[in-house]
Amino acid sequence: MNVALLGKEVEVSTARFIFVTGGVVSSLGKGIAAASIGTLLQARGYKVKLRKLEPYINVDPGTMSPYQHGEVYVTDDGAETDLDLGHYERFTGVTTTQYDAVSTGKIYSEVIARERRGDYLGATVQVIPHITDAIKQAILSHIDDADFVVCEIGGTVGDIEGLPFLEAIRQLKNELGDRREIAVHVTLVPYIPAAGELKTKPTQHSVKELQSKGIQPDILLCRSDRLIGKDERRKLALFCNIKTDSVIEALDVSTIYEAPLTYHEEGLDRQICLHFGLESNTPPDLSIWRNVVDRIKRPEGKVTIGVVGKYVELPDAYKSIFEALIHGGIANNVKVDVEWIQSEDLDEGNKVNLIERLGHLHGILIPGGFGERGTQGMLEAIQFARQRKIPFLGICLGMQLAVIETMRNVAGILEANSTEFGNTPVPVVGMLTEWMKGETLVKHLPGGDMGGTMRLGAYECQLKPGSKSYEAYGSGTISERHRHRYEVNANYGNVLEEAGMLISGTSMDGELPEMVELQDHxxxxxxxxxxxxxxxxxxxxxxxxxxxxxxxEQERLV
Structure with a gap:
């Protein structure tokens, strides 16, 4: 099938497209909904691809404050993306790429670059067709062999910055036809205690706003904290111009991993299959998700992990860490209670009783971050974990501070520090200015652009046999994703080893320390x-x- 882009017929794949929009308010769970749709279709035997269309003007969220946008999710190929791509990968296991994160900034940058090259042959560059065609091209390209492409549009219907994206999918609806496209709208059906009623009017207004943009939703996902009655569903179907069976109840759940199960019970995947004329009577195999939910809801024990960070007021800043801890609990059939601890509260000057604040924890985790603020409190927590023999995991900045703490308090080199925090005579952590990406030497000089200039994406690491890291992975060569600008200085490896800290993992060329561990802990x-x-x-x-x-094991000792 062909689609017109800038007056030219472009052939597109045979994939079917699912567009997920949201209305009324933000944070309704469009990302979880998109991920759940992908999961359900995958369980029916289809290949899926998920991507996020973000209306913000930033090229990517890499330079955004965690307080503004939550964590930055990094793909294998080094793209800094929205945290919803993390949901996509966690639910489906399908690896996302740079092509699965599309922002207004990225689209406009590409269009302006084409204009500067003269690609538009003197035409006046406009939102329609140039911007909308670039969006359509981003939606339709790099699909590979996917049967379904689930596209989530960020923000809410009515946001001015989202208009070009809605216009692009309106055009695609016409060009692809009903058998190749479906629109799913996530909305809110709130309960008003004073009236004692669920109210459908917010959803009606949201759908009318979407219809005013030329898009008729085919399925409504109605978020609510209580059951939506038949009368309310019929009313929504009548006023929103859809079938009653296409009004899907989306109740709050105790764990996000229950969402695919509840959506299936409400018939979401069946309605999608019916829309596309696909076989829908054979139920999908969701046994893996029932097992995951069962382990989360019926654990055999409990541990408490303290995450000592500087952005803990917004847990989404550490979304993937939180989910990974839950997964660690699933692996051990225990519940993981996460305590968010503001690192500045542990600063030496605050005279906090560390035993009272940290002594009950069964594990301490120091996550990544940027800047010196709060690092003194993290160092206090690391020292506490080292001396009290509490299990400890440091990530990115957490590793750098673990090395600094060992250098200062075990090796006795008090001047040891990171150049990120100022000048130091003992730069045990320094700015990374060049590194190998496969066969390519990547260079970054201070003073250049901030966005997209870190060591980003997947890099291989070699682990030392006999180390705890080797034991955990069960392999000598691993691959992990990175996002950092500073690196532990390998020249201090001998000093660290004398202090009891082993560099147990390095980059494949042996130049960059990737993992450290204490040998007497x-x-x-x-x-x-x-x-x-x-x-x-x-x-x-x-x-x-x-x-x-x-x-x-620590919990059993306490």
Whole structure:
């Protein structure tokens, strides 16, 4: 089938497209809905691809504050993306790429670059058709052999910055036809206590707003904290111009991994199959998800992990870490209670009683971050974990601070520090200015662009046999995703080893330390990578599984 882009007929794959929009308010769970749709179709034997269309003008979220946008999710090929891509990967196991994250900034950058090259042959460059065609091209390209492409449009219907994306999918609806496209709208049906009623009017207005953009939703996913009655469903179907069976109840669940099960029970995947004329009577195999939910809801024990970070006021800043800890609990059949601890509260100047604040924990985790703020409190937590023999996992900045703490408090080199925090005579952590990406030498000089200039994406690492990291992975060569600009200085390897800290993993050329661990500690390990990005509920990451196992052993000792 062909689609017109800038007046030219372009052949597209035979994939079917599912567009997920949201209305009324943000944070309704469009990402979970998109991921659940992918999961259900996958369970029916189809190949799926998921991608996020973001209306913000940033090229990517790499330079955004975690307080603004939550965590930055990194793909294998080094794209800094929205955290919803993490949901996509965790639910389906399908690896996302740079082509699965499309922002207004990215689209406009490409269109302006084409205009500067003269690609538009003197035409006046406009939102329609140039911007919308670029969006359509992003939707239709790099699909591979997927049977379904699930596209989530960020923001809510009515946001001014989202208009070009809605216009693009309106055009695609006409060009692809009903048998190749379906529109799913996630909305809110709130309960008003004073009236004692569920209200459908917010959803009606949201759908009318979407219809005003030329898009008729085919399925409504109605978020609610209580059952939606038959009368309300009939009313929504009548006023929103859809079938009653296509009004899908989306109740709150105790764990996000229950969402695919509840959506299936409500008939979501069946309605999608019926829309596309596909066989819908054979139920999908969701046994793996029932097992995941059962382990989460019926654990055999409990451990408490403290995450000591600087962005803990917004847990989404550490979304993948939280989920990876839950997965570690699934691997050990225990519940993981996560305590979010503001690292600034542990700063030496605050005179916090560390025993009272940290003593009850079965494990301590220091996540990644940027800047000096809060690092003193993290160092206090690391020292506490080292001296009290509490299982410890450091990630990115957490590894760098673990090395600094060992240099200062074990090796006795008090000046040891990171150049990120200022000038130091002992730069045990320094800025990375060049590194190998496969066969290519990548260089970054201070003073250049901030966005997209870190060591990003998947890199291989070689582990030392006999180390705890080797034992956890069960392999000598691993691959993990990275996102950092500073690196532990390998020149201090001998000093660290004399202090009891082993560099147990390095880059394949042996130049960059990737993992460290304490040899006289039950379980103290830190990595420069972000292993949380590869953890899945049905395949917990080995480091997090081993960390939670160590925490469980600690719990039995207490």
């Amino acid at each position: 039950p379980w103290f390990l830190a990595t420069q990578a972000h292993p949380e990005l590869k953890s899945r509920p049905f395949k917990p990451h080995p480091l997090f599984a081993a960390f939670v196992k160590a925490a469980l």
